[in-house]
Amino acid sequence: QKEVEQDPGPLSVPEGAIVSLNCTYSNSAFQYFMWYRQYSRKGPELLMYTYSSGNKEDGRFTAQVDKSSKYISLFIRDSQPSDSATYLCAMKRGSTLGRLYFGRGTQLTVWP
Amino acid sequence: GAGVSQSPRYKVAKRGQDVALRCDPISGHVSLFWYQQALGQGPEFLTYFQNEAQLDKSGLPSDRFFAERPEGSVSTLKIQRTQQEDSAVYLCASSDRGLNPSGNTIYFGEGSWLTVV
Numbered sequence: 001q002k003e004v005e006q007d008p009g010p011l012s013v014p015e016g017a018i019v020s021l022n023c024t025y026s027n028s029a030f031q032y033f034m035w036y037r038q039y040s041r042k043g044p045e046l047l048m049y050t051y052s053s054g055n056k057e058d059g060r061f062t063a064q065v066d067k068s069s070k071y072i073s074l075f076i077r078d079s080q081p082s083d084s085a086t087y088l089c090a091m092k093r094g095s096t097l098g099r100l101y102f103g104r105g106t107q108l109t110v111w112p
Numbered sequence: 113g114a115g116v117s118q119s120p121r122y123k124v125a126k127r128g129q130d131v132a133l134r135c136d137p138i139s140g141h142v143s144l145f146w147y148q149q150a151l152g153q154g155p156e157f158l159t160y161f162q163n164e165a166q167l168d169k170s171g172l173p174s175d176r177f178f179a180e181r182p183e184g185s186v187s188t189l190k191i192q193r194t195q196q197e198d199s200a201v202y203l204c205a206s207s208d209r210g211l212n213p214s215g216n217t218i219y220f221g222e223g224s225w226l227t228v229v
Contacts, residue, residue, distance in 0.1 A: 004154075006154070008152065041222070041223075041225075042222050042223075043116070043203055043205075043220035043221050043222045044220045045220070046218075046219075088154050088155075090154075098145065098207060098218060099145075099157045099168065099171075100147075100157065100218070101157075102155050102156070103154050104152065104153050104154045105153070105154050
């Protein structure tokens, strides 16, 4: 079993919908949580970064971390066709030298 | 340059060939990472450098994989005697932070796409 689990989808929604993306993890040592967006044939691009439990909002994006349930979420409000991409969750232990542990990614399509 | 630069962008190798993939990190970045991303999967950690020192190579899948960063800037990932299962995107990332860079300071390149036939 991988340390970070993520449903690969695909997920297809109409423009304007609220999108919910999730990951679960098994290692309680994870302290830093990230969401990356990856367009086709491009490298991952950091979207959201949170430390410990709680919510963080940035424009149309909200990241939630529930460490007691080992569950993280990314919500996208008013989704746009330009949001169509693969979304990767990533986590980091406090002690490791920057090594990130990724989920397998969820492929999202927002149709006009 | 403005971002992490990787070359070649695309490489087709015959099984058994050796390949070398190059990464130019963002200027001044002390930390450098290599990740392997198979089709439909998330990136998997391969190795980490702080300047020229390779501090973690626990993710390298076999002794056919070798990485170096001799002058603490450009890095090369070398794969010897390539096999079909080596087909993947090889991502390089860098950070301006030294020990234990936070996740929000790590920047990825666009990757080198390796296909072994």
